[in-house]
Amino acid sequence: MFSHLIVAYVFIYVCLGLIGSGIILLVLMKISNNREQQRREFYEQKHHDYFVYIQAHLGDDAELKLPPGKLKPLERRVIQDKFIEWIEQFKGDYRARLIRLCREAGFVEEDLKALGSLRYGRRLAAAYRLGGMRAEEAVPGLMNMLQKGKYNSILIIVARSIAKSAQRPEDLLQMLRILLSHGKPIHHLAADIMLETGLDAGSILLKLLDDSDPALVKVGLVAMWGQAVPEVMPVLGRLVGSEEKDVRAEAVKLYLSTNPALKDETIVKLMSDRDWEVRAEAAKALGQLHAAGSIPLLVKALQDASWKVRHNSAESLAALGEAGFEALCQAALSGAGIQREAALHRIGLVMEAEQKPSAIEQMVAYNKKRLIYDRYFGVKQPVKRMTGVAAVGGDYTA
Structure with missing residues (x-):
């Protein structure tokens, strides 16, 4: 009887110890996160003038300079995050100059190395940043992550980075095939990811609509909503008679919405x-x-x-x-x-x-x-x- 009571007491103390350790760990993580956030705000304020300089000279012909002096890792990350934020906002020459500046600063090279890290969290963060910087050389590594990963919300981040970085239609189509191979009804999501690409929309849509895979055809049909691409209209008329029920229904919706007579x-x-x-x-x-x-x-x-x-x-x-x-x-x-x-x-x-x-x-x-x-x-x-x-x-x- 006493032995059972002792075991019960030991179990309770072990549970209390684990709970206490968990609480302490959470508090330490919260403190660490708050400190990092404070340091980020400090670095953003410190480089405020540099950010103003970049914005003021994006349209100039002069070469953009990097921040002077040696920067700490978090300091570099703050500057990189600001560049990625602007890349998402700007188009054309402004975006191209910011991407080139990321390369000159070594941000792309650092994240390419991080893409091979043993820590999955570090690889995922690198994948996100490489997509933001439109790093074409990262596509093979990102594709490898996509192929090996199970379908979840994290996989969508990798797929979106591939769409942003890909410079060849074949890479974009391969990304869509891998994403749709999981058998999930994500055609609208896949179309949204595909439209992140900087490649010509008309040629991509033609490839999708002419593909033998009904899933890719459906992605192309969904992507056509809101897109003015006259060259795909003959293909659309053909798909109205498709044998695939889902493809035909989607093609009919689009066909009827684009034919006033x-x-x-x-x-x-x-x-x-x-x-x-x-x-x-x-x-x-x-x-x-x-x-x-x-x-x-x-x-x-x-x-x-x-x-x-x-x-x-x-x-x-x-x-x-x-x-x-x-x-x-x-x-x-x-x-x-x-x-x-x-x-x-x-x-x-x-x-x-x-x-x-x-x-x-x-x-x-x-x-x-x-x-x-x-x-x-x-x-x-x-x-x-x-x-x-x-x-x-x-x-x-x-």
Whole structure:
């Protein structure tokens, strides 16, 4: 009995000792971090005039000088961090001069050595800084880190550094292949990383969209959003008919958003696609493009097996003015089942949303739709006259 009690006491004392050691370690780390932060602030203040000098002479032809005297390691790191911050902010010649200054100061060489360190934390910090300095010679080492690492948030830092430093399209494509090989749904993230590159966006997008790997094609499609690259439009038209479901759906979204005028046969083809995602995107786009000639197709789509297709079709009909709204009313009155349900739901939303219009044009549009509604469903209650709307015709004199 006493032996068990002694063991219990020993266990408690050991636990208390470990807890106390952990607390002491945390306090020491906090003190060390505070001291480093204070030294950083001191060095930033010390080199304030030097930073002003660099900013003032970035646009000059004269060679930029390095800080005079021998600098301490943390002092050099403060200056390097400031240069990297400016490299991220500036473009063109300003950025090129800052990158050259980092090389002359030996910052790139130091971090290339640190990339081979046994300490993972030191290698990661070096990878981040090398990407910030656009160090092309660091790409092989960074690629090696990317290949050996498991997928996590840290791996994204390495991939982004490769995108910033790569000077060859092949390196960028290899980085994307490694990143996507983990099988994660990160196409939007990969596209964001890819756009960090300083290489020509048009040529990179063409390579991605022509690649045999559907994952890379999807990255290219995502990267095209917000990018004006006319040379890739023929490839985009081809991808609309891709056998890969995800690729085709993404291509259709982009195709519809970049084509203000769609041919009738294209509209019919998209609205009868075998995948509901494509039909839903097509139905949504027809309302946004104000394609009034597609009203019969949208009415037919109210019977689609997919709820999303029916929802988008009803929404587009409501967006196509009086003709579209009247088609909704006809479908609600003469249709049955899911078609009637979809039409009635959208009609209810339209009438509810437009009961309190604020602009004259909205008031007029509401009154017109109200007249159409009453013609099909009858006046259930006295129609409230919208104040502020002048009657059509009549005497306007005081």
